[in-house]
Amino acid sequence: MSLKIPRNPMPAQDPGKRAKNFQEVALGYDENTAVLEAQRCLNCKKPLCMQGCPVEVDIPDFIIEVAKGDLKKAAEIIKGKNSLPAVCGRVCPQESQCEKFCILGKKHEPVAIGRLERFVADWEAKQEAEEVYPPEATGKKVAVVGAGPAGLTCAGDLAKLGHEVTVFEALHTPGGVLMYGIPEFRLPKDVVRREIEYIKKLGVKFENNSVIGKLFTVDELLEEGFNAVFVGTGAGLPYFMKIPGENLNGVYSANEFLTRTNLMCAYDFPNSCTPIKAGQKVAVIGAGNVAMDSARTALRLGAEESYIVYRRSESEMPARHEEIEHAEEEGVKFLLLTSPVEFKGNANGNLESMVCIRYELGEPDASGRRKPIAIPGSEFEMEIDNVVMAIGQGPNPLVPTSTPGLKLTKWGNIVADEETGQTAQDGVFAGGDIVTGAATVILAMGAGKKAAKAIHQYLAK
Amino acid sequence: MFMIGIILNFFVGRVAYMLWKKVLLHKVETEVLLKMYKIVNQQKIGENLALLDVQAPQIAQKAKAGQFVIVRIAEKGERIPLTIADFDREKGTITLIFQEVGRTTQRMALLKTGDNILDLVGPLGEPTHLANFGTVVCIGGGVGIAPIYPIAKALKECGNKVISIIGARCQNLLFWEDKMRDVSDELFIATDDGSVGQKGFVTDVLKQLMADNKLDKVWAIGPMVMMKAVAQVTKPTQIDTIVSLNPIMVDGTGMCGACRVQVGDETKFACVDGPEFDGHLVDFDLAMRRLSYYKDEEKRALAQKECQGGGCGCH
Ligand SMILES: Cc1cc2nc3c(=O)[nH]c(=O)nc-3n(C[C@H](O)[C@H](O)[C@H](O)COP(=O)(O)OP(=O)(O)OC[C@H]3O[C@@H](n4cnc5c(N)ncnc54)[C@H](O)[C@@H]3O)c2cc1C
Ligand SMILES: Cc1cc2nc3c(=O)[nH]c(=O)nc-3n(C[C@H](O)[C@H](O)[C@H](O)COP(=O)(O)OP(=O)(O)OC[C@H]3O[C@@H](n4cnc5c(N)ncnc54)[C@H](O)[C@@H]3O)c2cc1C
Ligand code: SF4
Ligand code: FES
Numbered sequence: 001m002s003l004k005i006p007r008n009p010m011p012a013q014d015p016g017k018r019a020k021n022f023q024e025v026a027l028g029y030d031e032n033t034a035v036l037e038a039q040r041c042l043n044c045k046k047p048l049c050m051q052g053c054p055v056e057v058d059i060p061d062f063i064i065e066v067a068k069g070d071l072k073k074a075a076e077i078i079k080g081k082n083s084l085p086a087v088c089g090r091v092c093p094q095e096s097q098c099e100k101f102c103i104l105g106k107k108h109e110p111v112a113i114g115r116l117e118r119f120v121a122d123w124e125a126k127q128e129a130e131e132v133y134p135p136e137a138t139g140k141k142v143a144v145v146g147a148g149p150a151g152l153t154c155a156g157d158l159a160k161l162g163h164e165v166t167v168f169e170a171l172h173t174p175g176g177v178l179m180y181g182i183p184e185f186r187l188p189k190d191v192v193r194r195e196i197e198y199i200k201k202l203g204v205k206f207e208n209n210s211v212i213g214k215l216f217t218v219d220e221l222l223e224e225g226f227n228a229v230f231v232g233t234g235a236g237l238p239y240f241m242k243i244p245g246e247n248l249n250g251v252y253s254a255n256e257f258l259t260r261t262n263l264m265c266a267y268d269f270p271n272s273c274t275p276i277k278a279g280q281k282v283a284v285i286g287a288g289n290v291a292m293d294s295a296r297t298a299l300r301l302g303a304e305e306s307y308i309v310y311r312r313s314e315s316e317m318p319a320r321h322e323e324i325e326h327a328e329e330e331g332v333k334f335l336l337l338t339s340p341v342e343f344k345g346n347a348n349g350n351l352e353s354m355v356c357i358r359y360e361l362g363e364p365d366a367s368g369r370r371k372p373i374a375i376p377g378s379e380f381e382m383e384i385d386n387v388v389m390a391i392g393q394g395p396n397p398l399v400p401t402s403t404p405g406l407k408l409t410k411w412g413n414i415v416a417d418e419e420t421g422q423t424a425q426d427g428v429f430a431g432g433d434i435v436t437g438a439a440t441v442i443l444a445m446g447a448g449k450k451a452a453k454a455i456h457q458y459l460a461k
Numbered sequence: 462m463f464m465i466g467i468i469l470n471f472f473v474g475r476v477a478y479m480l481w482k483k484v485l486l487h488k489v490e491t492e493v494l495l496k497m498y499k500i501v502n503q504q505k506i507g508e509n510l511a512l513l514d515v516q517a518p519q520i521a522q523k524a525k526a527g528q529f530v531i532v533r534i535a536e537k538g539e540r541i542p543l544t545i546a547d548f549d550r551e552k553g554t555i556t557l558i559f560q561e562v563g564r565t566t567q568r569m570a571l572l573k574t575g576d577n578i579l580d581l582v583g584p585l586g587e588p589t590h591l592a593n594f595g596t597v598v599c600i601g602g603g604v605g606i607a608p609i610y611p612i613a614k615a616l617k618e619c620g621n622k623v624i625s626i627i628g629a630r631c632q633n634l635l636f637w638e639d640k641m642r643d644v645s646d647e648l649f650i651a652t653d654d655g656s657v658g659q660k661g662f663v664t665d666v667l668k669q670l671m672a673d674n675k676l677d678k679v680w681a682i683g684p685m686v687m688m689k690a691v692a693q694v695t696k697p698t699q700i701d702t703i704v705s706l707n708p709i710m711v712d713g714t715g716m717c718g719a720c721r722v723q724v725g726d727e728t729k730f731a732c733v734d735g736p737e738f739d740g741h742l743v744d745f746d747l748a749m750r751r752l753s754y755y756k757d758e759e760k761r762a763l764a765q766k767e768c769q770g771g772g773c774g775c776h
Contacts, residue, residue: 006488170714172533172540172580209582211714220585234703236716240728247721247728247747249754256717265537270765273539273564274711275758396715400734 007109008037012326014289019299019330022184022267031069034119038066040104041111046103049113054446057081059098059113066116075124078117083199084149084445086125086191087178089118092442093320111433125194132201134163140459143168143226145212148176149441150232150432152199154455161200161456166226168210173263176234178441180263181255183293185300186323189262207317209346213398218428219405228427228455231403231414232448235433241285245343246389250277250351252314254290254390261297276301279385283307283354285340286390287317291328292324294388295332303386306332311339311359311372337361337372341379343387355381393438404427413437421451483641497536498578500509501554508633509561511570512546513578517551520545520583526591526611527705527737530555530583531713538579539565542732544608545584555583558607558636564762585713586736589703593620595677598670599645599676600626600663600691602683607680608705614644616680622646624670628683632656635659664690676700681740683747692740702740707732708751723747 011027012018018025018206029037041063058077065074092102094114102110133368140163144155147169155165173179178192185454200206212218218229238253240246257276264274279303284294285297287310298306308327310317317324328334335356342355358378361370395412405425407415414423414430421429431447433439502514520530529544547556561567572578589612597616601609606627617623625645629635630653642648649666650658659666663683670676671694679702681691688704695702708720708731715733722731723744729735 047626170582171712172582209580210519211582211585214584215523236714238716238718240718242728245753247723249751253718255717256711259711259717264539268537269758270762272537273762275755275762277754277758348753349747351755398714 005036005040007040007112008033008115010112010115015326015329015331018185022300024188025326028122029115030118031119031123032362034066034116036070037112037116038063041067042103044103048103049111052097052101054097054442055081055449057085057098057117062120063111063113063116066120071120072122072127074120078120082117082445083153084195084441085117085199086121087149087187087195088119088442088445089114089116089185090191091182093440095321096118097442114448125191131199132198132413134333135160135204137164137237137387138162138459139425140164140227141225142455142459143221143229144232145218145221145229145408146170146176146232146234146432146434147174147196147206148234148432148444149178149209150234150434150444150448150451151230152196153445154230154232154429154431154452155204155448156199156202157449157452158203158453158455159199161452163456163459164205165203166205166207167215168207168212168221170209170211170233171263172208174206174208176202179260181290181293183258183297185296186293195230211398213402218399218403218406218425221254222427227459228429228454230421230448230451231399231423231428231430231434232432232444233396233434234444235393235400236396236440238389239392239394240389241340241391243340243342245345245351245354248343248345249349250279250345250385251343253387254284254294254388255293256284256391257388258290258297261301267301277326277386280304281307281384282386282388283309283335283384284381284388284390285309286392287312287319287324288390288392289319291388292319292327292332294390296327296330297320298386299330299332307335308326308332309335309340311357312369313337313361316369339372339374340387344381351384351387353381353383354387355379393433395434395437400432406430411437417454419445419450420454421447422454427458429458464708498581498734499585500572500574500576503572503574503576504650506558506636509570510634510636511559511561513557513559513569513572514554515557515581516553517555518580520581521548521550521553521555524555524584525588526615527589527608528584528586528700529608529713529736530581531585531710532557532569532578533580534565534569534578536579538568540580540711540713541565542707542713544705546607546610548611556607558604560604562660563627563759564765567636567763572605576716582713585732587734589615589680589737591619594701596624596674598624598626598667598679600628600667600679600681600683600687601641602663602687603630603634604682604704605681605683605687606635608643609680610637610640612680612682613641617644617646624674624676625649626651626663626666626670627668628652628687629657630654648733650718662690663687664694665689667694671695671698671700678703679703679740685745685752688714688740688743689745692745696741699741703737704740705736706738706743706745707736708748708749709755721751 062074062077144167260276266276282298282303294439299352337359359372378446407424416430421431429451432444499516599613628651682705713732720731725742
């Protein structure tokens with residue numbers, strides 16, 4: 001029975017239309033489709049999919065409930081392991097996690113686990129919210145620094161265990177990259193706000209506008225009565241290429257481009273107060289998720305041509321397959337085996353063109369990918385109005401450099417135990433992108449979860 | 462005798478530390494409950510110039526000369542940087558002074574005593590490097606008088622001989638003359654039209670001072686053109702010159718790179734590496750061009766000012 005049902009496609013907004021609006025691209029399954037998709041699950045004795053999930057969601061268990069139509073039960077099962085399912089169902093790279101291991105994928109296509117997870121989470125959000133009863137207070141206080149997925153997960157789990165948790169966030173809104181980085185059309189901000197509301201209901205306090213390292217240091221938080229601190233400050237420091245003309249007007253970091261658009265609502269300027277410029281021709285340098293988000297955002301801001309400029313080839317592009325496909329459908333153009341060497345501007349200092357050089361692929365490098373080699377004499381110049389640098393991010397140094405007890409890697413990431421998040425300093429734990437470097441939402445959540453467990457044990461001592 | 466001194470010192474230090482901790486802890490707890498940034502005093506101090514004393518005990522506790530805050534006054538509002546012009550740790554307030562130049566600052570000028578500021582984050586940026594340098598000159602031009610004041614005050618407390626120069630186009634744009642006098646050994650005033658003080662630029666006064674004195678260090682804060690001119694004046698004799706840059710910012714925490722400035726052959730993020738830099742190394746022309754990138758949008762935003770409520774959250 002189940003093998004005969006083909007994998008159900010995700011309904012999506014028409015590419016031509018959606019490239020001009022900020023509404024969500026993927027529309028989500030309806031109940032019938034979800035049940036049909038759930039029926040494809042073989043309900044394996046030894047479910048391989050779970051190995052692929054960093055937080056070990058009980059995948060077959062929740063899918064059975066969907067197939068039976070008991071969505072409430074399904075939601076309970078997911079929430080037992082994953083406190084942000086509506087987010088994960090949308091942005092997890094399922095093709096390299098749970099769905100990669102699904103046995104059906106060997107001969108057919110894997111069960112659409114992510115789409116089902118999203119369906120269940122969205123269904124639950126529409127139901128009457130259940131009362132949350134705070135557990136008995138332990139009297140212990142924990143400070144969480146950074147309100148991204150790592151910090152939010154850690155805070156939620158600790159609150160469930162009865163600890164008094166305060167989250168200190170630098171920006172005026174919690175959510176981290178989920179709020180300022182990932183665009184509305186891929187992850188609606190209402191979905192994120194809903195998840196944060198849930199964490200607030202668990203009793204977690206949020207202190208926005210609090211830059212740790214400036215307003216307080218981690219050591220001061222400990223001195224002032226917090227029994228433990230979790231640092232989840234992410235990888236927020238944008239890298240630039242250090243090539244001539246990079247400081248011209250019109251060259252943005254992806255962080256600035258996306259933050260203006262998402263967090264500051266620049267797409268609604270002048271109704272909102274923060275401006276942004278996306279001229280007719282926009283080039284995004286890089287080919288990860290951040291680059292795809294930027295290129296697609298540029299189209300929505302009115303760019304006529306939006307390019308991905310990447311020095312390797314298609315098969316090395318680090319973005320999720322689905323994101324690349326969506327970008328192509330919307331009309332993003334790909335300039336592969338190409339990289340800029342210089343930006344040129346006019347008398348006002350505004351960007352006008354960029355000089356690029358072509359590359360070819362050589363032997364595999366340390367990362368196992370074939371190394372791009374510049375082809376001498378292949379330089380060419382193209383007119384361009386805006387450039388968005390999406391070539392990676394490093395750890396923000398504010399917390400690491402103001403906390404002498406921490407040990408850092410040579411890139412400035414915090415050294416922490418993979419299983420517990422324990423850092424070199426007693427009582428201080430860390431996880432997410434600040435430890436691993438830029439990674440994924442679900443890995444950051446996994447790290448927050450493990451740290452919560454370890455902090456709980458530490459507090460019991 | 463010496464031993465007693467040490468012991469006494471230790472106890473006094475200890476008690477002071479414990480008291481400080483108590484105050485801080487208390488402040489943390491109260492502010493968690495009242496994380497509202499209430500304006501306790503609003504004043505017009507000149508033509509299109511306003512002063513706000515804002516309740517922000519945590520920030521007041523930590524603020525140092527040279528640091529700034531980022532302010533947002535409405536949902537969908539812009540985040541704008543403003544220098545901490547003064548702070549009162551006892552009262553738990555900080556002082557902001559701003560010039561009405563665009564949509565956000567004009568709206569901010571409508572706020573009254575008793576109103577709240579929606580978001581206030583800080584203290585941001587690296588504090589001024591303080592020491593006893595000898596004879597220092599503190600130059601504040603226009604609204605730049607606000608940020609130069611805490612620096613002059615701190616330099617005075619470090620034992621420097623502080624000579625200050627404040628300047629503006631005309632008298633209506635000049636403020637804090639008395640406060641500046643209080644923290645300076647000598648104070649000079651220059652206005653473009655001579656309506657008060659010497660007629661001319663702050664650089665004219667500086668040149669005279671350079672001829673008559675041995676100057677060890679200069680701080681200059683004001684319009685980009687003024688800072689550039691000061692740096693040019695002090696360059697030939699290599700007097701250390703610090704300027705405070707005011708590029709366009711978004712987050713103020715080193716996350717976006719909007720605030721990049723070129724200092725020597727390095728690109729710096731003014732919000733975390735600055736805002737103070739070596740004036741002889743700053744590329745002022747680039748900085749000025751970067752400031753004007755959104756000129757058209759700023760005009761459109763001002764035109765929008767009259768919009769009728771609704772989606773516009775900037776009222
Ligand atoms: C544009 C973009 C698209 C992405 N797309 C995907 C995707 O599709 N799927 C996926 O799995 N992953 C994606 N990622 C990666 C993913 O978002 C990150 O790996 C994840 O958010 C890391 O979580 P975190 O909690 O460690 O840090 P962050 O989400 O970065 O949160 C850190 C928080 O700490 C705050 N902070 C920083 N310094 C301080 C301080 N000193 N004091 C107080 N607060 C501080 C920050 O303001 C921020 O809110 C994307 C990332 C970007 C930028
Ligand atoms: C570290 C720092 C400290 C500052 N301290 C003060 C202060 O104490 N008092 C004060 O009045 N201003 C200060 N500024 C400048 C202040 O941030 C701007 O005046 C403000 O952002 C203008 O916002 P707006 O929406 O009213 O005007 P907009 O409509 O955004 O701009 C109107 C005009 O102001 C200029 N402008 C825009 N942004 C800035 C900026 N960041 N800096 C300078 N000019 C700008 C534009 O070029 C334009 O001519 C500081 C800036 C920085 C970076
Ligand atoms: S959380 Fe991510 S990896 Fe885990 S089941 Fe859901 S989609 Fe798959
Ligand atoms: S304002 Fe964003 S990095 Fe300085």
